[in-house]
Amino acid sequence: MINYIPREFDIVRDRERCIDCGCCVRQCGFDCHYFDDDGKTVVADSTRCVACHRCVDLCPTGALSIRKHVCDYKDNANWTPRIQQEICRQAATGGVLLSAMGNPREYPIYWDKILLNASQVTNPSIDPLREPMEIRTILGRKPEKLTAVKKGKSQTEMPPQVMLETPIMFSAMSFGSISLNAQKTLAIAAKNLGTLFNTGEGGLHPELSDWSDYAVVQVASGRFGVHKEYLNNSKFIEIKIGQGAKPGIGGHLPGEKVTVEVSNARMIPEGSDAISPAPHHDIYSIEDLRQLIWSLKQATNNEKPISVKIAAVHNIAAIASGVARAGADIVVIDGYRGGTGAAPTRIRDNVGIPIELALAAADQRLRDESIRSRVSLVAAGSFRCSSDIVKAIALGADACYVASAPLIAMGCHMCQKCNTGICNWGIATQRPELTRRLNPEIAHERVENLINAWNHEIKEIMGGMGINSVDSLRGNRLMLRGIGLSDKELEILGIKHAGE
Amino acid sequence: MLKEGQVRIPSGCAIAAIIDKKGERINGSEIIKSIALMHDRSNGLGGGFAAYGIYPEHANDYAFHVFYDSAQSRKECEDFLFKHFNVDVSEKIPTRKTEKIGLGPDIWRYFALPNKVRMSESRLDEEEYTAQCVTHINTSIDGAFVFSSGKNMGCFKAVGYPEDVGEFYMLDQYEAYLWTAHGRFPTNTPGWWGGAHPFNILDWSIVHNGEISSYDANRRYIEQFGYKCTNQTDTEVITYLFDHLIRHHGLPIDVAADVLTAPEWDEIDNMPAEKKEYFTNLRAIYSGALVNGPFSVILGSNKGLLAINDRLKLRSLTAAVKGNRAYFASEESAIRIVCPDPDEVWSVSGSEPVFIPLELDEKEGSAK
Numbered sequence: 001m002i003n004y005i006p007r008e009f010d011i012v013r014d015r016e017r018c019i020d021c022g023c024c025v026r027q028c029g030f031d032c033h034y035f036d037d038d039g040k041t042v043v044a045d046s047t048r049c050v051a052c053h054r055c056v057d058l059c060p061t062g063a064l065s066i067r068k069h070v071c072d073y074k075d076n077a078n079w080t081p082r083i084q085q086e087i088c089r090q091a092a093t094g095g096v097l098l099s100a101m102g103n104p105r106e107y108p109i110y111w112d113k114i115l116l117n118a119s120q121v122t123n124p125s126i127d128p129l130r131e132p133m134e135i136r137t138i139l140g141r142k143p144e145k146l147t148a149v150k151k152g153k154s155q156t157e158m159p160p161q162v163m164l165e166t167p168i169m170f171s172a173m174s175f176g177s178i179s180l181n182a183q184k185t186l187a188i189a190a191k192n193l194g195t196l197f198n199t200g201e202g203g204l205h206p207e208l209s210d211w212s213d214y215a216v217v218q219v220a221s222g223r224f225g226v227h228k229e230y231l232n233n234s235k236f237i238e239i240k241i242g243q244g245a246k247p248g249i250g251g252h253l254p255g256e257k258v259t260v261e262v263s264n265a266r267m268i269p270e271g272s273d274a275i276s277p278a279p280h281h282d283i284y285s286i287e288d289l290r291q292l293i294w295s296l297k298q299a300t301n302n303e304k305p306i307s308v309k310i311a312a313v314h315n316i317a318a319i320a321s322g323v324a325r326a327g328a329d330i331v332v333i334d335g336y337r338g339g340t341g342a343a344p345t346r347i348r349d350n351v352g353i354p355i356e357l358a359l360a361a362a363d364q365r366l367r368d369e370s371i372r373s374r375v376s377l378v379a380a381g382s383f384r385c386s387s388d389i390v391k392a393i394a395l396g397a398d399a400c401y402v403a404s405a406p407l408i409a410m411g412c413h414m415c416q417k418c419n420t421g422i423c424n425w426g427i428a429t430q431r432p433e434l435t436r437r438l439n440p441e442i443a444h445e446r447v448e449n450l451i452n453a454w455n456h457e458i459k460e461i462m463g464g465m466g467i468n469s470v471d472s473l474r475g476n477r478l479m480l481r482g483i484g485l486s487d488k489e490l491e492i493l494g495i496k497h498a499g500e
Numbered sequence: 501m502l503k504e505g506q507v508r509i510p511s512g513c514a515i516a517a518i519i520d521k522k523g524e525r526i527n528g529s530e531i532i533k534s535i536a537l538m539h540d541r542s543n544g545l546g547g548g549f550a551a552y553g554i555y556p557e558h559a560n561d562y563a564f565h566v567f568y569d570s571a572q573s574r575k576e577c578e579d580f581l582f583k584h585f586n587v588d589v590s591e592k593i594p595t596r597k598t599e600k601i602g603l604g605p606d607i608w609r610y611f612a613l614p615n616k617v618r619m620s621e622s623r624l625d626e627e628e629y630t631a632q633c634v635t636h637i638n639t640s641i642d643g644a645f646v647f648s649s650g651k652n653m654g655c656f657k658a659v660g661y662p663e664d665v666g667e668f669y670m671l672d673q674y675e676a677y678l679w680t681a682h683g684r685f686p687t688n689t690p691g692w693w694g695g696a697h698p699f700n701i702l703d704w705s706i707v708h709n710g711e712i713s714s715y716d717a718n719r720r721y722i723e724q725f726g727y728k729c730t731n732q733t734d735t736e737v738i739t740y741l742f743d744h745l746i747r748h749h750g751l752p753i754d755v756a757a758d759v760l761t762a763p764e765w766d767e768i769d770n771m772p773a774e775k776k777e778y779f780t781n782l783r784a785i786y787s788g789a790l791v792n793g794p795f796s797v798i799l800g801s802n803k804g805l806l807a808i809n810d811r812l813k814l815r816s817l818t819a820a821v822k823g824n825r826a827y828f829a830s831e832e833s834a835i836r837i838v839c840p841d842p843d844e845v846w847s848v849s850g851s852e853p854v855f856i857p858l859e860l861d862e863k864e865g866s867a868k
Contacts, residue, residue, distance in 0.1 A: 123711040123793055124814055131812055132764045138784045145749040146785050151758060154778040161784055370724045373788055396720075465713055468812060469764075471783070472714030472792035479716065 004088040006071040009051050011044040017063035018042065024055035024064060029422040029434055050415040054424035086345070097345035100418035100428070102245060102337040102382050102404060105349050109337075110356035110489075111388045115498055117479045119466040126463040133459040134469040137167040137399050139236070139376040140305040141329035159329065160305050162235055165194025166455050167393060167470055171334075171380050171401030172218050172240065172309070174202025176253050176262045176274065177341030177418070178407075179435040181443075182427045185410060187211035188444035193451050196235050198401070201251070201276060203265035204230055216307070219296065221250055222276035224266035231299050236330065239292060241280070242311030244338025244381040247352045251276035252342070257421050259430050290326040297327075305329035305376075312336060312358030312381065313351075317365035324366060324375045332401065333358050335381025339404045341428060342419035355381040356395065360493045363396025363475060372396075372475075386457035395493065396475040409450040410443045513697070513709040514541035514662075514683040515817075516829040517798045518838070519805045523860040524824065525553055528671030530838050531679035534827070536663035537834045542683030546696035547665035548657025550705035550800050551676035552858075555652045558611040561588055562630055565648035565655060566637075567605035567693050573643030574606060580641065584633050585612035593656075593669070600664035604693050605645075609654075627702055627747060632726075634701065639730050645694040650703040653802065657682075657696035665696075677858065680800045682707040698800070699735035704743050705800045708735045709830055710815045713793030721788030734795065741789050742799055753799075753806055757853035759786045760797075761808050764851075796848070798828055804857035813850035820845040826856045 011032060020042045024033040030048040033055060035041065049066060056064045073081045086097055119125040126133070140161035147156040170186045177200065184207065186197040191214045198216040199208075203225020208215065212233035219226050220240040231237055242248065253262075253274035263270040283289050293306045307330035308323045310316070320331050335355020340348065359379045366372035379392045380401035389400045408414070411425035418428035426438030458470075467473050481498040482490050490497055516534040518526055531549060555563055564581070568574040581587060589611040619629045634646045648655035653676075656669040662683040666672075682697035698705040712718070712734045719729045719737050725748065727740045738760070745756035759782055762768075768779045783790070794814030799806040807828050809817050818832045820842035827835040832845060848854055 119713065123713055126812065132766055134765055136765050138787070140784075142785045146751065146755070146759075146782050148751065148755050148778065148782075150752060151754045152775050152778055154781040156781045156785070158781055158784070367720060367724045372724060373721065373785075466711075466793045467713045469790060469792055471787035471790045472717050474717055474787065475720045476714060476717040477720070 003092050005085045007047040007069050009049040010067045010069045011046045012065045014063045017061045027054045029424045050417045052415040052424045053413045098419050099345040101416045102339045114391050115481045118464040123466045126468050128459040128463040137164045167399040169195050169401050170197040171403040172198040172200035174200030175205050175265050176202045181435050181438040181440050184440040185443040189447040190214040205265045221280045236305040237296050238307040240309045244311050244334030245340035246343040246347045247311030247313050250278040257430050286322045293327040312353045316358040317361040320362035321365050330376040332378040337382030357492050360395045386454035390461050393473050394476050394479045406447045409446045514538035514830045515707040515709050517680040519678045519856050520825050522824045523677045525675035525677050528674045531681045532666035534834045534838045535681035537837050543685045544661050545686050546684030547662030548682050548696045550655045550680045550698040552653040552678035553676045554674045559652040561611040564610040566608045567645045569643030576641050577644035587612040596670050598668050601660045601668045648700050655698050655700045680707045680798050699739050703801045704739050706735045706739045708797045710795030754855050759789050760791045761851045807854045809848045809850050811850045817848040819848050
């Protein structure tokens with residue numbers, strides 16, 4: 001059918017290099033490549049190409065490349081090609097536009113408008129190769145004060161704490177939205193790195209029970225896979241109220257992704273749509289959240305910290321404070337760039353606020369209310385590199401959640417087609433012929449390498465600042481300067497402008 | 501140019517201290533001699549002293565030392581002070597004319613006790629009431645700055661080299677059982693008298709050498725609890741940390757020192773169970789109070805003297821003991837010039853605080 005939309009990419013095959021081996025034919029889940037009628041010559045249908053690069057990266061002779069298909073529209077700053085194409089897609093289907101991964105639009109990325117400090121003369125920088133450089137991070141509710149009548153002996157009753165060897169955790173991605181192999185990759189990496197992965201709202205697959213000490217288990221509005229063992233097989237429990245990619249709306253895992261295994265983990269019939277309602281139907285206000293937190297603590301004998309994940313929306317500071325006062329031990333804020341397996345495009349691209357501003361506002365609000373030191377604050381929503389994380393911690397985060405970056409380490413190329421259930425890299429799919437492409441035993445090393453590299457960089461940056469413990473970086477906003485930001489933006493971020 | 505309080509000004513320094521733990525009093529000329537030897541460690545933009553046990557005749561009164569920029573600021577401050585306190589004595593602090601100290605503010609001293617009616621209305625205890633009144637003056641009354649507010653103790657500071665500041669304030673006329681001294685090397689300052697060290701609140705006074713890299717983490721931590729870092733200096737924030745931990749949280753002074761200079765995780769992980777739990781809890785609860793970057797700090801109080809050094813030992817600090825007396829200084833020579841043959845001399849190591857308690861005879865009051 002003619003859909004009035006030109007193709008996005010051109011698959012370019014260098015015929016001199018191509019040996020017609022058919023590798024690309026086997027690799028492409030979108031069926032772009034196929035053997036011509038002669039059964040020997042490989043040809044391609046570029047209209048289906050999503051630029052996932054699976055064929056390019058695996059082609060043994062390097063014969064393939066992908067180019068953006070050029071098809072100019074008449075210039076119009078208002079009716080851009082993207083807008084026109086979206087209208088055509090809706091005209092053809094009558095449906096809500098769906099997208100995957102985080103908001104890709106050209107909103108300001110504040111991380112790129114914040115610069116870091118370093119020591120000169122008056123204060124020595126510290127060499128992380130010669131001196132200890134601490135990035136260990138402890139999450140959980142803290143008592144008001146230490147109880148100790150004499151040095152060396154604590155008589156403090158500590159609520160449950162979670163000790164991480166890096167301020168970086170893997171954020172929630174459910175089994176169903178990603179493959180078991182992808183989850184297992186993160187689980188192995190989390191264990192080896194001394195951090196945590198997050199089950200999302202998909203239950204804990206029995207094969208992952210060995211890694212339950214490294215798991216954050218989520219309780220979301222659909223309550224999929226939630227039972228007593230699930231709650232207790234965890235390091236902490238996360239109540240998901242909202243997600244940065246789609247604040248205010250629920251989730252929908254289409255029935256075709258609900259395989260036998262997914263149905264078992266989620267405790268729903270095979271092939272049925274898994275629909276997470278927009279609100280929790282037992283949480284219509286803050287006092288209800290308090291009850292759910294209390295119930296989960298009861299179910300786990302008060303041994304697990306409870307976190308509450310909220311999307312960064314306009315009134316985030318007050319909401320974060322309410323959540324902390326409702327008893328959350330850890331408050332997670334997910335910014336509008338946060339990734340997703342599927343979200344309505346209009347929501348993803350237009351709802352919510354940047355994590356930088358949300359984090360700064362919430363951290364300051366909790367301090368104004370004298371409760372910041374009692375709770376942990378975790379930021380999520382697109383951390384692309386170690387310096388983003390350093391900036392987030394300096395703004396006030398205890399730790400950061402990352403998901404897209406480790407997925408990229410596993411092979412993801414941000415083609416943003418997770419919602420199709422086809423993922424040539426074996427990540428966001430349940431098709432066995434695709435999921436087996438991702439070998440957790442190999443992939444975990446790439447993820448660990450990535451986080452270890454970031455850890456090294458974080459230590460190097462801290463050393464340059466003359467700081468040897470992440471505790472002294474947390475909330476240390478004097479280490480940040482804005483560049484090209486308005487007075488209002490600087491005021492919300494609580495930082496000075498470069499040169500001040 | 502912006503002065504302290506409007507901008508954060510890092511500085512290097514020299515520090516020195518002498519304590520007689522039995523409370524025998526020492527003339528101010530001793531500490532001047534010690535700090536003067538380290539002349540080159542300061543640049544003439546600030547010097548100061550804290551002395552404990554100098555006002556035995558007013559031992560139970562708060563001794564407020566105040567800088568005034570104008571008669572108007574004095575009037576405003578005194579209106580406030582006389583309303584909130586019963587002031588026993590109000591006088592100019594005696595100074596000696598010396599050309600080495602330039603023109604400065606008017607310097608006044610008040611011996612006072614809180615107005616009981618106002619204090620009970622405020623529902624605060626005596627110390628909190630006094631601390632809040634001092635904070636109010638320093639943040640709300642333009643041109644007035646209370647730079648000393650303890651009992652039976654006083655700070656003396658000015659823009660100049662420390663030995664000249666000592667001469668200016670006639671410290672050879674004072675006897676104290678605990679002295680601390682500071683010579684300042686700010687990297688950028690117009691030289692504001694209030695910005696010199698020691699920094700003081702109630703009984704606590706701090707002299708400090710270094711530039712802490714955790715400043716803003718510490719500031720934002722402590723400002724949660726009603727403190728306002730008006731000076732934007734390291735000494736101020738460290739003083740507030742100690743005040744908060746000891747006065748509000750009731751921690752023993754050496755536990756508070758552990759909070760600021762907690763050992764590294766590598767060490768903690770290998771400690772015996774009880775100690776490991778202690779430090780793990782301490783670091784988890786007080787991560788915002790960990791002080792980082794190079795520093796040596798001497799904390800004076802009527803409880804005694806505490807010396808701490810940064811975790812990596814990036815700043816020098818030497819200690820010595822002779823009989824009932826203990827000496828501290830940035831350089832060993834500054835100790836030997838006043839105590840040539842100490843019983844013991846050592847370099848204070850990182851994350852191992854040294855605390856010399858005052859063992860005053862209760863019956864004789866707070867000082868001999």
